[in-house]
Amino acid sequence: MADFGFSISKPQSIDTNDMDVGRLQALEAKVPSFKRCINCGACTATCSAGQFGSFNIRRIHNLYRWDQRKGLEKELQQCMLCGKCTLVCPRGVNLRYLIIRLRKALADNK
Amino acid sequence: MKEREKPVHGDDNPKPREVKRRLKATKRISRRKRLEFEEVELPLQVAIIGGGVAGMEAASVLAEHRCPVILFEARPELGVNVKNKYKIFPDFSDAGRLVETMTKAMDHPLITVNKDTEIIEIIREPDAYTLLDNKGVPHTVPAVLLASGYEPFDAKRKEELGFGIYEGVINSLQLEDMLREHKVLNSLGEDPRRIVFLQCVGSRDEKVGNHYCSKICCITAVKQAIEVKRQLPDTEVYVFYMDLRLWGQGYEELYREAQEQYNVRFVRGRISEAASTFDGRVQIKSEDTLLGQPLKMVTDLLVLMIGMEASPGTRKLGKTCGLEGPYGFVRSKSPHLEDNLSDKPGFFLAGTCKRPMHIAEAVNDGRAAALEIIKYLRK
Numbered sequence: 001m002a003d004f005g006f007s008i009s010k011p012q013s014i015d016t017n018d019m020d021v022g023r024l025q026a027l028e029a030k031v032p033s034f035k036r037c038i039n040c041g042a043c044t045a046t047c048s049a050g051q052f053g054s055f056n057i058r059r060i061h062n063l064y065r066w067d068q069r070k071g072l073e074k075e076l077q078q079c080m081l082c083g084k085c086t087l088v089c090p091r092g093v094n095l096r097y098l099i100i101r102l103r104k105a106l107a108d109n110k
Numbered sequence: 111m112k113e114r115e116k117p118v119h120g121d122d123n124p125k126p127r128e129v130k131r132r133l134k135a136t137k138r139i140s141r142r143k144r145l146e147f148e149e150v151e152l153p154l155q156v157a158i159i160g161g162g163v164a165g166m167e168a169a170s171v172l173a174e175h176r177c178p179v180i181l182f183e184a185r186p187e188l189g190v191n192v193k194n195k196y197k198i199f200p201d202f203s204d205a206g207r208l209v210e211t212m213t214k215a216m217d218h219p220l221i222t223v224n225k226d227t228e229i230i231e232i233i234r235e236p237d238a239y240t241l242l243d244n245k246g247v248p249h250t251v252p253a254v255l256l257a258s259g260y261e262p263f264d265a266k267r268k269e270e271l272g273f274g275i276y277e278g279v280i281n282s283l284q285l286e287d288m289l290r291e292h293k294v295l296n297s298l299g300e301d302p303r304r305i306v307f308l309q310c311v312g313s314r315d316e317k318v319g320n321h322y323c324s325k326i327c328c329i330t331a332v333k334q335a336i337e338v339k340r341q342l343p344d345t346e347v348y349v350f351y352m353d354l355r356l357w358g359q360g361y362e363e364l365y366r367e368a369q370e371q372y373n374v375r376f377v378r379g380r381i382s383e384a385a386s387t388f389d390g391r392v393q394i395k396s397e398d399t400l401l402g403q404p405l406k407m408v409t410d411l412l413v414l415m416i417g418m419e420a421s422p423g424t425r426k427l428g429k430t431c432g433l434e435g436p437y438g439f440v441r442s443k444s445p446h447l448e449d450n451l452s453d454k455p456g457f458f459l460a461g462t463c464k465r466p467m468h469i470a471e472a473v474n475d476g477r478a479a480a481l482e483i484i485k486y487l488r489k
Binding site: 021025028035036039058062063066 | 370395407
């Protein structure tokens with residue numbers, strides 16, 4: 001392609017038509033309570049790792065819903081698995097286990 | 111409301127001053143016969159404008175309490191808005207059967223049903239009202255119940271969503287028809303791979319002049335999404351919402367069931383526009399506002415959850431009677447203890463002519479209005 005001396009940045013919007021729903025379904029099969037999430041953000045509010053860094057567990061699992069996996073594995077390393085998120089969740093989502101399964105799924109699906 | 115100019119009373123229509131006289135006479139007769147006033151049949155009919163669920167319930171309660179009723183319905187059938195539904199939330203009971211039961215109750219010696227009859231004018235008389243129907247027949251009555259209802263929002267007014275332009279864009283009533291026929295198909299006549307619901311079409315939208323929430327669409331979408339998944343388990347279902355307002359008993363539980371048992375996916379964000387794809391599907395644009403990222407999606411069907419607006423009859427009669435409230439609905443005397451009353455004595459209100467309501471609410475409101483009318487006539 002001709003070099004015009006500038007480039008066009010990639011569109012920021014999520015193209016859901018490229019996503020593989022199977023990956024989300026596999027995670028939901030392992031952690032069925034994940035389907036009940038109502039995005040209240042209590043997990044993120046209580047998160048110890050989130051108090052000191054950029055870690056946002058609600059954002060991470062929402063990105064995963066749309067199959068946006070880039071950078072998630074590294075981000076998830078900030079979690080210390082203290083499990084406070086699981087304690088505060090009003091919908092009984094087993095977040096601690098979700099994080100463990102997410103880490104595994106991301107490691108397996110590189 | 112018009113004050114009386116010239117008499118419109120035929121031979122079989124009581125003159126206004128006779129209305130009060132007849133009521134008084136009945137009271138006297140009951141006393142003479144040592145009967146409670148409540149036990150004697152009233153000599154005059156109460157007029158009910160609108161044969162929906164609110165009007166029908168009011169008619170049946172009034173008839174049970176020995177008040178003769180004349181019911182006017184502009185359409186050829188009673189209870190059409192509810193009858194057109196398939197199963198109703200939150201218990202998935204049969205809408206058709208509900209209307210059938212209510213319509214059967216209209217088969218009462220004290221109830222006269224006038225279908226295809228629209229009330230075009232209401233004249234206020236001393237102690238009475240004279241209603242003029244579209245056939246030019248006057249009806250003078252001691253009390254009127256306005257139950258002229260709502261109409262579904264016309265989604266063509268939201269042009270950017272492509273309703274009436276793209277075949278893949280339908281409204282929630284059309285989906286209800288498809289569900290009833292067990293034929294939920296895309297524009298090519300195939301099983302849809304994906305269905306997207308969009309909430310708040312015609313509600314909470316300044317652009318169409320409606321600031322209010324229609325309050326039944328959230329739960330309707332949840333119900334319809336579940337019904338779609340029951341009929342087509344392999345179809346992906348998304349619901350795009352601004353807020354989910356699942357306020358009624360059992361609603362939140364149904365939402366949870368939709369997520370957990372039926373894999374319905376809820377996305378917070380309003381769809382800004384829809385466009386056709388070359389293969390007859392619909393491409394939508396929205397934002398996942400929980401992520402702060404725009405997204406696009408192709409779907410077989412885009413279902414617009416249309417809200418409730420005042421029906422043309424409600425708008426017209428509300429204006430004629432000087433009872434116009436916000437957004438063309440009619441205004442009750444006060445929202446707490448006098449919600450079935452208007453500021454005109456003898457003129458009562460019930461159901462969705464006042465504001466959006468779900469079926470049970472409208473039925474209850476009709477029943478409550480009937481008791482207010484009995485109280486008024488038997489005083």
